Amino acid sequence: MSSYSEESPASPSSSAAAGAIACSSNPIPIPIQTDTKTLTWPENGELDLDWIENLISTFDWSSKNLPPSDFPSVLSVQVFDTLILTASKILHKEPNCLRIDPDDSSTVVVVGDLHGQLHDLIFLFGQAGFPSQNRFFVFNGDYVDRGAWGLETFLLLLAWKVFMPDRVFLLRGNHESKYCTSVYGFEKEVLTKYGDKGKHVYRKCLGCFEGLPLASIISGCVYTAHGGLFRSMPLTPSKRSKGKKKNRRLSFNSEPKSLSLGSLEELSKARRSVLDPPWEGLNLIPGDVLWSDPSMTLGLSPNKERGIGLLFGPDCTEDFLKKFNLKLIIRSHEGPDAREKRPGFGGMEEGYTIDHVVESGKLITLFSAPDYPQFQVL
Template identity: 45%
Template sequence: MVGMSFDNMDLEEAAQLQARMLAAIHGGAAQLKTVLPANELVTLLQATEAVLRTEPSLLELSVEDPEAQVYVFGDTHGHFPDVAHMLDQLGYPSPKRIFVFNGDYVDRGSWGVELLGLLCSLKCAAPKCIYLLRGNHESSTCTKYYGYSQEVKAKYVKQAKDVYSASKRLFTAMPLAALIQGNTLVMHGGLFRRPSEPKRGAKRRKPSHPGRGAGELAPGSLDDLRRATKGGMDPDGRGASVLATDVLWSDPVAEPGFRSNDARGVGLTFGPDITEAFLRANRLRLIIRSHEGPDARDKRCDLPQVLQGYSKDHDTPAGQLFTVFSAPDYPQFQAVPDPPDNQAEGAQQQQQQQQPDQLPQQEQQELQGQDAGAPADGGGVLGVTARYNNLAAVAVLSAPDFATPTMRTFGAVRPRPKADAYYDYAVCCDSDTEVPGGDEAGSEAGSEAGSEGGSGAGEEGEEVQGPPVAAAAVPSSTAAQPPPPAPSETGSHGVDDVVPSSSAHVAVEEATGAAAAHGG
């Protein structure tokens, strides 16, 4: 890796980096810098940022090869060994295997740095074959409270500030959504409001509460998404970041209507009627979103569980909306211990036998059962009495319309390497809510930090500060931040977040040759 130029990186070098990082994670946090030094990681992040700056807020992907497939990954949350295993099984990106990652790469899991490094190396090696969308955790505030900033500090110590600053600049460059073949829209959270038109000569006023504007809410359009900024350093529902905030934080619900997301304190909730209207107005057939894991759905009685890694949330005459989640056995850290490896493997095998890969979606739903995993009497399925042991899912879209998903499912890699938590999972257990303060480089000052070379006001001199830290998980000398507030009890639903033995068994030769032919 030493002296490598990421501008000329190929997929073979990305596979080598993956293998080295997989070996290093068994040696603890300090080992990463021996295989990916801070200066090289910063260079990699900057090279990826430069590529992402050329991409618009709404990617519009046309797949010309009838044999090509698009793979949509949901939240991965630092589950680097699991994502590496998925790539071992699926192969690396190529013109016939186009990957769309739907945000939330960092926080909660222990290997967000490694995962981000892997995805950035793939983006540099095959920029037209892999796309990295933004999630709500790709922001200053979330990374302070949910672990990534503290993870960077543990792994790079004196050079952590440089790595963290480069990471945040990278986040501001990530697109918000991807439109695939004109039929399928992929975005992290959900639907968004139509931007208000300021009156001529009227003085602009900030809303009294982020995400809550005056007047009746109406859904936006693809044209609104095309014109939107990418949200800046810290999308908070103010100023130019309103639409980006909705995209990153909103949730579907079973109840009709379009309203403020009181459970999260930011973003919106939208019912099947809103989904249907949006699909019709924009001539779409499918929406794929992520943003909710098994812990969030465990507290909801209105929508299906995601223990298989996905759920069909809205099924309307105009089309469907799915949630896809790609972090198996999530959250990594819970108040209950990991089960013995043989017990966990047995549970995963049973789930996979009940949920075969690559069946048509209707057959998969019939196997799962209409009410499979639904909460009983509005309570949690598993609550705090057991781990979820959920599978990860990847949605696969194929010709001709790229609007009829099949699901590939994956269990967690066992045994899971030992690692520390970088956030207080007893406090931030399942509450991905608005947190106080936020970065000084807020959305209005930094919403156009996505311009070439922009880094956001006040960002360079910022101290790397971590989330509230559990004493048993991280050294006690670490200064803790105040915990985020508990989710509002007025909300209608619960909210989330608040290593293979082989190193890189991927079709590298095939992908490398194809990517070169495709300009990747």
């Protein structure tokens, strides 16, 4: 059972900016709003920077001055539908593993878990700068749950995606799922804010989650994914394929006798549209990418603590980096509460930790929600 509440906005913390890699040191002003506004979709159907800035100031003001049930007066279901449909069409066309190749004059900002902390996201934009032609953003999943403004956070990021689809990239986290959102607060948040239209809005969000890519490769040398590494799914002849060679079919062996690291090619072919367990067959790779954790113990093993995904040691990090000529892995997925239970790993006081240092590079855990969790599961 989960408990949802609209809490007083936490004071934005400098650790929100620390919880992002490659932040700018030149803060930009965030527009301030003094009364309620109703957002409308542009007549020409195209978003621009003025519309985004208006969205930011409106969400910021309404989160501090209106009860949750008044949210439709700010963003109607009609505007919500148009935004999420437009964004979903873009996201569903993107590959499982994005290739992001900025030029030498560009900056890439990678952001970890946000968990509904709208005000820290706004603060982060103020510190790092808005997305632009020479500033890319990669968001590493977990936009909702555990915080009071998951809907506003997710919709703001979708608006940026629609406005700058080749500069803003939204990866999926394990909380972008039906199971997590029904347990950790997002479903109840949506129902509270949209009332009798809440189920419709929630279903549309779930449909959008299905389209979120799983990982990215930045500049050919940085792998980003919410949980981390994943297993190989070797192709083996199916039991029904005995007989003539021309009738033989290949199927995925969902229970390999031993675990081995998967390849980027396997990742590109994984089925990402399934939101929840059971993670098996074609769904095992997405389950690993979203739920796995680093370990100080060598090798790959089932992640028994979570009941899903893998634990991967520094030798796996080295093998993955070396095999694909990478220098850095950036993953998220673990906040301060998780790290308190993991002896040998650094905490999240600075917004990130360096977990593995190997010959070919490093593995970093990045977390961008400094006031996490804003509300607890009972």
